[in-house]
Amino acid sequence: MESVGKLNDGADGETYFTARTDMAFTPSCKLIVGNVLIELGGVKLDLGIKLNQSRFLLDRADHFAFALAIEDQVRGVTSTASRAVNASVTTLEPVRGGDPVSPEDVVKNGSILRFYQKDYFDFAEIENNAKLVP
Secondary structure (H helix, E strand, C coil): CCCCCCCHHHCCEEEEEEEEEEEEEEEEEEEEECCEEEEEEEEEEEEEEEEEECCCCCCCCCCEEEEEEEEECCCCEEEEEEEECCCCCCEEEECCCCCCCCHHHCCCCCCCCCCCCCCCCCHHHCCCCEEEEC
């Protein structure tokens, strides 16, 4: 199956898929049920997939009247100046150093975040809504 980006132009909602799956067991899987030995060489099944998509909005500056960085080229120091919306005083603090962050690791407008979880859902949800993935 190919990678999925935004679905339905990024609108919130759920989308269902089914994918035919053929899993071969090497070595074969042996099951004992009562006094019967069952040997499975593999399993073919329809895998139900449920994608839940929602926009993630975060404005780190929404509680600030302003925030900016000040670079002191003489001393080689960078500071931040900010004022909260309900404050009357501006805060000036030195920027704390940290590990450099690569541009690929930064979340920007339009970024797609993927979270995977091990939930199960009722397969009846998928029966009338699924799209077959070859």
